[in-house]
Amino acid sequence: MAFEPKIVGFLCNWCSYTGADLAGVSRIKSAPNMRIIRTMCSGRVDPAFILKAFQLGADGVVVMGCHLGDCHYQEGNYKTIRRIPFLKKLIEQFGIDPRRLRLEWVSASEGDRFAEVVNEFTQEMRTLGPLKLPVHELMGKNGERAKHAVHE
Amino acid sequence: MAKPRLALYWAASCGGCEIAVLDVQEKILDIANAFDIVFWPVAMDFKYDDVRRMDDKSIDICLFNGAIRNSENNEIAELLRKKSKVLVAFGSCSMEGGIPGLANLTTKDDILKFVYKDSPSTVSTNGGTYPQTHTKMPEGEIEIPEMWDTVKSLDQVVDVEYYIPGCPPQPEQIWNVVSYILSGQPLPPSGAILGAGEKSCCDECTRTKSEKKLKQFYRPFEIQAKPDECLLEQGIVCMGPATRDGCGALCPKAGMPCRGCYGPPPNVSDQGAKMISALSSVIDAHEADEIDRILNQIADPIGTFYRFSLAHSLLRRVDKHETH
Ligand code: SF4
Ligand code: SF4
Ligand code: SF4
Ligand code: FES
Numbered sequence: 001m002a003f004e005p006k007i008v009g010f011l012c013n014w015c016s017y018t019g020a021d022l023a024g025v026s027r028i029k030s031a032p033n034m035r036i037i038r039t040m041c042s043g044r045v046d047p048a049f050i051l052k053a054f055q056l057g058a059d060g061v062v063v064m065g066c067h068l069g070d071c072h073y074q075e076g077n078y079k080t081i082r083r084i085p086f087l088k089k090l091i092e093q094f095g096i097d098p099r100r101l102r103l104e105w106v107s108a109s110e111g112d113r114f115a116e117v118v119n120e121f122t123q124e125m126r127t128l129g130p131l132k133l134p135v136h137e138l139m140g141k142n143g144e145r146a147k148h149a150v151h152e
Numbered sequence: 153m154a155k156p157r158l159a160l161y162w163a164a165s166c167g168g169c170e171i172a173v174l175d176v177q178e179k180i181l182d183i184a185n186a187f188d189i190v191f192w193p194v195a196m197d198f199k200y201d202d203v204r205r206m207d208d209k210s211i212d213i214c215l216f217n218g219a220i221r222n223s224e225n226n227e228i229a230e231l232l233r234k235k236s237k238v239l240v241a242f243g244s245c246s247m248e249g250g251i252p253g254l255a256n257l258t259t260k261d262d263i264l265k266f267v268y269k270d271s272p273s274t275v276s277t278n279g280g281t282y283p284q285t286h287t288k289m290p291e292g293e294i295e296i297p298e299m300w301d302t303v304k305s306l307d308q309v310v311d312v313e314y315y316i317p318g319c320p321p322q323p324e325q326i327w328n329v330v331s332y333i334l335s336g337q338p339l340p341p342s343g344a345i346l347g348a349g350e351k352s353c354c355d356e357c358t359r360t361k362s363e364k365k366l367k368q369f370y371r372p373f374e375i376q377a378k379p380d381e382c383l384l385e386q387g388i389v390c391m392g393p394a395t396r397d398g399c400g401a402l403c404p405k406a407g408m409p410c411r412g413c414y415g416p417p418p419n420v421s422d423q424g425a426k427m428i429s430a431l432s433s434v435i436d437a438h439e440a441d442e443i444d445r446i447l448n449q450i451a452d453p454i455g456t457f458y459r460f461s462l463a464h465s466l467l468r469r470v471d472k473h474e475t476h
Contacts, residue, residue, distance in 0.1 A: 055466045082431075085440070090453050
């Protein structure tokens with residue numbers, strides 16, 4: 001069977017999630033590879049969420065938020081435009097192709113743009129192939145131990 | 153009543169944690185009086201076989217420092233787990249891989265190749281002589297432990313009751329934990345972090361913070377830092393926001409940025425992720441190019457953010473396949 005990438009999409013509630021919804025009700029077709037996680041703002045996407053997604057087997061991660069200037073919380077997405085390039089540098093040092101992390105602005109009215117991003121990104125991940133990380137094997141061998149990885 | 157039985161062990165360790173125990177100074181005599189020390193290779197003559205002969209769960213408390221880096225570390229971790237009621241990951245190496253965990257930036261093969269072949273001070277004949285786990289000698293076969301590719305924390309190989317962070321843990325904190333145990337009060341729930349606080353290093357730091365934004369980062373040697381202001385706000389990457397309190401903010405007090413040895417604060421799973429959040433909030437830029445220019449001033453993000461916690465971070469080690 002051909003490789004189908006697993007993609008995690010963090011979508012802000014006010015713009016991009018609504019945009020995804022619009023794509024749905026307008027019956028715009030898009031690749032079914034993305035698992036959507038709704039966050040209140042793109043600025044709420046803790047960098048740890050993204051690393052965790054890769055740890056748990058995502059082949060790619062997309063963060064979508066309101067266009068600059070449109071964030072429901074004014075400044076949230078300005079945080080995001082600094083975090084994502086920073087994270088790209090970090091994951092690259094970890095040995096993950098930085099193209100596996102993407103930031104896109106999708107407004108509530110851009111259902112078509114949403115579908116385009118999903119299709120494009122899915123295609124790119126198909127070309128990059130599955131992401132295999134040492135942590136998958138380390139945790140898989142000793143799944144029980146993974147629980148201890150966080151000191152609450 | 154019989155004295156509680158105490159064991160101390162070092163795995164992949166620098167010895168600093170052992171010194172930290174001795175640094176409780178004259179109280180070491182109280183420790184020696186209060187406990188029956190049944191195993192402490194650095195200070196007293198015990199053999200592994202002495203431990204193997206003990207009954208299971210006959211050690212009341214085992215303070216285990218050092219990371220799990222080779223088959224011997226792992227074997228003794230499993231042995232001490234079996235023999236101990238309470239196993240404590242003592243110090244950064246044991247709790248989260250520590251400095252030895254930085255080997256997870258590379259591979260065993262690359263390390264051996266450098267040390268036994270390529271390093272400028274190595275005279276290599278016949279393409280280098282590599283250590284072997286088994287060597288035949290006239291007297292018989294010699295076996296040495298096998299080095300691992302990936303360094304692990306103690307809790308990645310066995311169950312651990314408690315953690316005492318720090319590289320090394322501060323002697324006052326060690327004494328706090330020991331005297332608490334001796335007081336006979338009920339032990340905290342399993343999984344607890346002892347000898348540290350519930351906040352971040354910044355909360356203990358006395359430098360003044362003024363919510364300044366930054367366009368420029370410096371490495372500590374590039375700038376004469378002002379003595380009273382927050383180092384991060386002066387552009388020095390200080391791990392304070394991503395580090396648990398408990399040391400008394402020793403490093404910023406001495407003019408050096410915190411390097412993160414007390415591990416992540418409560419509810420933070422990954423020091424690097426936390427630092428990316430913290431630094432992203434202080435960077436003063438809205439344009440992609442400007443952001444990029446500022447980010448490029450931060451040298452070696454993994455080595456800086458995960459200096460002590462790489463082996464215990466979300467991704468645990470660098471991968472050498474995809475981008476190399
Ligand atoms: S935690 Fe620090 S002091 Fe303790 S063994 Fe590791 S490197 Fe040495
Ligand atoms: S960032 Fe460093 S210098 Fe600033 S308050 Fe925190 S610990 Fe102190
Ligand atoms: S300031 Fe940071 S690096 Fe220094 S001892 Fe404290 S926790 Fe460790
Ligand atoms: S609410 Fe959409 S990015 Fe902040």
